[in-house]
Amino acid sequence: MSAVLEFVGVSKWYGPVLGLRDVTLQVAQGITGLLGPNGAGKSTLLKCMTGEITPSRGEVRMFGRRVPDPEVFRRLGYAPEIEVFFEELTGREFVAHLAELSGFGRADADARAAKVMQRVGLETAMNRRVSTYSKGMRQRTKLAQAILHEPDVVLLDEPMTGLDPVGRAQMVALIQSLGAEGRTVVVSSHILDEVELMTREIVVLYQGQLLAQGDLHAIRGLIDRHPHHIALRTPKPRELAAALAREPFVAALRFEGDDQLMVETREPDRCYSAVPRLAKEHGVPLLALTSPDDNLAAVFRYLTLGARGGAA
Amino acid sequence: MALPSPDRPTTTADPKSPAGVVHSLAYTRYAGARRSPAFAPLVIARYALMAQLRQRGVKVALLLGLVSLAVCAAILGAKWSLPTMAASAGFGELGGAGQLARAVRDGEADVLVWALRAQILPTFLLTLWCGAGAVSADLMAGAFQFHFSRPVSPGGYLAGRVVSASGWALCLSAVTLLVFSVERLAFQSTPLGAARALGLGAVAVLLELSSLAAVALGVSSLTRRKGLAQAMFAAIAFAGWVLCHSLGALLGKEWVKSLDLISCVDGVVAQLNHQSTLHGGAAFVPALAWLGWTAGALALAAWQLSRAEVNRG
Numbered sequence: 001m002s003a004v005l006e007f008v009g010v011s012k013w014y015g016p017v018l019g020l021r022d023v024t025l026q027v028a029q030g031i032t033g034l035l036g037p038n039g040a041g042k043s044t045l046l047k048c049m050t051g052e053i054t055p056s057r058g059e060v061r062m063f064g065r066r067v068p069d070p071e072v073f074r075r076l077g078y079a080p081e082i083e084v085f086f087e088e089l090t091g092r093e094f095v096a097h098l099a100e101l102s103g104f105g106r107a108d109a110d111a112r113a114a115k116v117m118q119r120v121g122l123e124t125a126m127n128r129r130v131s132t133y134s135k136g137m138r139q140r141t142k143l144a145q146a147i148l149h150e151p152d153v154v155l156l157d158e159p160m161t162g163l164d165p166v167g168r169a170q171m172v173a174l175i176q177s178l179g180a181e182g183r184t185v186v187v188s189s190h191i192l193d194e195v196e197l198m199t200r201e202i203v204v205l206y207q208g209q210l211l212a213q214g215d216l217h218a219i220r221g222l223i224d225r226h227p228h229h230i231a232l233r234t235p236k237p238r239e240l241a242a243a244l245a246r247e248p249f250v251a252a253l254r255f256e257g258d259d260q261l262m263v264e265t266r267e268p269d270r271c272y273s274a275v276p277r278l279a280k281e282h283g284v285p286l287l288a289l290t291s292p293d294d295n296l297a298a299v300f301r302y303l304t305l306g307a308r309g310g311a312a
Numbered sequence: 313m314a315l316p317s318p319d320r321p322t323t324t325a326d327p328k329s330p331a332g333v334v335h336s337l338a339y340t341r342y343a344g345a346r347r348s349p350a351f352a353p354l355v356i357a358r359y360a361l362m363a364q365l366r367q368r369g370v371k372v373a374l375l376l377g378l379v380s381l382a383v384c385a386a387i388l389g390a391k392w393s394l395p396t397m398a399a400s401a402g403f404g405e406l407g408g409a410g411q412l413a414r415a416v417r418d419g420e421a422d423v424l425v426w427a428l429r430a431q432i433l434p435t436f437l438l439t440l441w442c443g444a445g446a447v448s449a450d451l452m453a454g455a456f457q458f459h460f461s462r463p464v465s466p467g468g469y470l471a472g473r474v475v476s477a478s479g480w481a482l483c484l485s486a487v488t489l490l491v492f493s494v495e496r497l498a499f500q501s502t503p504l505g506a507a508r509a510l511g512l513g514a515v516a517v518l519l520e521l522s523s524l525a526a527v528a529l530g531v532s533s534l535t536r537r538k539g540l541a542q543a544m545f546a547a548i549a550f551a552g553w554v555l556c557h558s559l560g561a562l563l564g565k566e567w568v569k570s571l572d573l574i575s576c577v578d579g580v581v582a583q584l585n586h587q588s589t590l591h592g593g594a595a596f597v598p599a600l601a602w603l604g605w606t607a608g609a610l611a612l613a614a615w616q617l618s619r620a621e622v623n624r625g
Contacts, residue, residue, distance in 0.1 A: 050461035070349055070463035075341070080457035088363035097359040101462045103346030129366075145458070150342040181339035 003028055004153060004184040005049060009058035012044055012208075019044040020055070021208045027186060031179035033195030034188040036205035042188040043081060045205065046155050049186070050078045062153060074103060077146035081157040083138050087131035092117055094130055095145045102149040116148040117141075121170060135162030143174065153184045160194050172197045227251045228268040232275060233288035237261040240286075243278045247271075259287070349463040356459070356472025360446070361479045369441045370480060377434030377484040384430035385491055388422060392499040421585040423496055423509035424516050427489045428581060432574075435481040435524065436549065443477025443528030444545035445538035447613065452536040466617040470529065470610070477525040485517040512584050520577040523606045524549075527573055530609030533616035549573050567594035576601035 003026035012019035020041045036042045047053040048060045051068030060067045063075070086094045092113045099109035117126035120140040125133070133141065139159055146154055156175065160168050175198050178185050189195050195202060204212040234240050241253050241261055249271050252264040265271040268291070279286040364370045450456060459469055489510060497506040531544040552572035560569035567590055570579035579598025582588040590597060 047457070050457065052457055052460050073461060073463050074346065076461060078457065078461040080454060080461075082454035082457065085453050085455055085458065086359075086363065088366040089359065093359065093362070097355065098458055098462065100347075100355040100359075101352055101459065101464055103349075103463065105347065150339060152341060183339060 004063060005186070006061040007045075007048070007058065008061070010045075010048060010055045010060060011057040012041075012048065012053060013056050018208045019053075020048070020205075022058070023205075023208075023210050024058075025203060025210055025213055027184065027203070028201075029182065029184045030201065031175065031185045031187065031199035033199050033202040034186055034205070035190065035195060035202050036188075036211075037190050039207075040190075040205040041208040042190075042205055043157055044208070046078070046080075046157050046186065046188060049153075049155055050076065074149070075152040077149065077151035077154040079139075079142035079146040079154075079156045079159060081161070083135060083162070085130065085138075088129065090127050090129055091122055091133065091137070091141045091144075092126040094141065095126075095148055098145045099148050104149065112148050113144075116144045119147075120144045120174065136164060136167040139163055139167070139171065143171070147178065151183070154178055154186070156185065156187045158188055158190075160189060168194070227264040227266050228271075229292050230263045230265065230268065230271055230275070231256075231288070231290045231292055232261045232263060232286060233259055233290075234261065234279070234284055234286050235259055236284045239282055240279060240284045243282045243284070244275070247274060247278075249274070349465070349468060352462075352464045352468040353471035353475060356464075356469060357475035357479060360442075360472065360476035364442050364476065364480060367441070370438065373434050373437040373441060374480060374484060376437070377431055377488075380430050380434060381484075381488050381491060384426055384488075385495055388426055388492060389495060389499070391422070392496065421509075421587065423489070423492045423506075424513045424581055424585055427485065427492055427513045428516060428520060428577070430492075431481070431485050431488050434484055435521065438481040438484070439477060439521070439524040439528045440542050440545055442480060443473070443525050444532050444542040446473050446477060447529055447532035447617070448536055448538045448541040451533075452538065466614065470613055470617055473529055474522075474525050474610075477528055478521040481521055481524075482517070485521065486514075489513040489517060516577065516581045516584060519580055519602060523573060523577060523602055523609075526606045526609040526613070530612040533613040566590060567597040570598040571601045573605050576605065 005027035007023050007025050010023045011021055023041075023045065034042050034045065044053060048055055049062065049067060051073065054068075062069075062072045065072050086097070089097065092110070095117060096106075096109040096113035099112055100106060104112065114123075114126065117123060120143050122137060122140050122144065125137060130138070130141065139162060143156065143159060146156065159171055159175070163171055172194070175185060175187060179199070187195060187198060200215050202213070202215075203210065232240060237255055237259060241255070244250050244261075244263060245253060249265050249267040250263055251266055254262040254264075256262050263271060263275075272289075275289060276286060278284075450459075456469075460466070493506045493510040493513070496509060497503065527548060528545050531548065532538075532541040534544070535541050549572075553574050556572040556575060557569050560566060570576050570590070576598045579588065579590065580602060583590075583595065583598065588595065588598075
């Protein structure tokens with residue numbers, strides 16, 4: 001399958017601050033997750049695709065044409081991260097306004113706005129002013145304006161921010177439907193699990209550099225070489241540690257404070273299922289079970305530590 | 313030039329096949345007509361004007377303008393009716409016909425001057441509200457991301473903002489001018505004289521609004537803080553006026569007084585009315601000052617917009 005989006009040696013500096021550093025990647029049709037902690041360069045990468053930012057070096061191509069290009073922009077839908085916009089307009093007017101800027105006539109833009117607001121679940125609120133919208137409604141409105149003109153490429157910058165669990169599930173379903181329709185969808189997020197619900201294809205940025213790209217589970221597999229940390233809070237950490245020490249999946253145990261036990265394991269799934277069972281068998285109350293490194297920051301830490309080790 | 317389409321699931325559909333039909337659920341890209349990007353400024357302006365009308369400040373300024381129009385129309389009516397009555401009665405040192413002719417000429421000049429004077433405060437407030445904060449608010453909110461990911465150029469955006477910054481003030485001034493011209497026609501003027509006053513008045517209003525809008529947008533493009541941009545615009549208008557008039561009086565140079573943003577338009581209007589006190593090379597100063605303010609501010613705004621990404625970095 002040919003690449004829809006291409007970055008060739010793209011670097012971007014904001015004065016002395018490095019936004020992107022020599023990024024070369026290709027994005028094919030379907031959903032791609034753009035991952036990275038805050039400040040990794042995700043938004044910069046997206047803005048390079050929308051032409052809002054001109055790379056200091058390198059070039060961005062969409063459908064083989066160099067961005068910025070008005071013809072390409074007609075086929076692009078973009079939902080930025082911002083939350084405050086056009087507060088005096090109603091949601092429907094806001095979306096129709098941007099549809100008109102995409103080249104639709106007034107009546108057509110309005111009809112499309114009504115239809116797309118219905119698709120994102122805002123049919124009852126579309127005639128209310130944007131200033132009265134909740135964060136989740138604003139996210140849906142941004143998605144509506146991004147897909148209203150039937151774009152081939154949809155770029156979504158942190159679309160889950162501010163959504164409640166139900167809203168997140170609906171947004172994930174919407175994004176999945178866009179991918180299933182054959183569009184190229186790039187979704188940026190700093191939460192790995194969210195992206196995992198939508199796609200297996202990811203691009204990972206860290207400090208403006210391309211850290212990893214490809215299938216999510218292949219990348220996770222690399223991370224599984226490192227032990228996972230699981231934090232257990234219990235009033236009897238020594239009793240629980242004694243029970244866990246006999247288990248083969250436990251690599252190390254460490255006490256943190258009076259009521260916390262840190263478990264290191266290379267088989268997190270087995271550990272998660274065994275801990276509640278062992279606690280019950282030994283009569284140890286288990287107050288909390290959390291995974292402090294089950295997030296993207298930990299993934300990055302492992303990857304960057306691995307890279308440093310390799311370099312050394 | 314047609315762009316290549318991305319790969320999509322294909323539709324296998326044969327209506328005659330007894331085995332059935334498989335429909336593609338792939339999206340269909342819009343292939344209909346699209347308007348030219350040249351329409352973008354009008355779209356930006358129309359929606360901005362719609363949004364502005366929902367703001368309390370704009371409503372108040374428009375109401376103030378209508379009140380001012382009513383008061384000034386009454387004053388002008390009284391002013392214009394007295395010489396007419398006096399001339400008709402044959403009073404004064406001039407003969408009735410001469411006095412009437414002078415009154416007609418002065419009355420037509422009044423249309424220009426009063427159309428500007430009547431709306432100076434509402435116009436200033438509307439430009440302050442709709443123009444001086446416009447680009448700042450968009451910079452602060454990051455609204456360029458919506459605009460510039462579409463076929464909208466910074467120049468198109470700026471053109472739309474110029475129209476929206478002066479749109480409501482233009483409506484108010486146009487109504488004022490029309491009312492004064494009709495009123496003038498009702499009292500003494502001929503249709504030709506009233507039309508001339510209307511035409512010259514329109515030129516004066518456009519000159520005033522274009523320079524105000526340009527400067528408002530110029531300062532607005534300098535900062536993301538709407539309040540700061542509005543304060544800077546007010547300072548340029550009023551402090552500039554005070555400074556130029558003080559310097560003019562101090563140096564004894566009349567032309568220095570027409571250098572500021574407000575007075576340069578007054579200077580041009582005085583020339584249109586053949587009432588200017590500037591002669592020789594100094595006669596060009598008001599027009600050059602207007603050109604400098606307008607072109608300079610627009611160039612500043614265009615430059616700032618072209619590097620807006622750096623502002624957001």
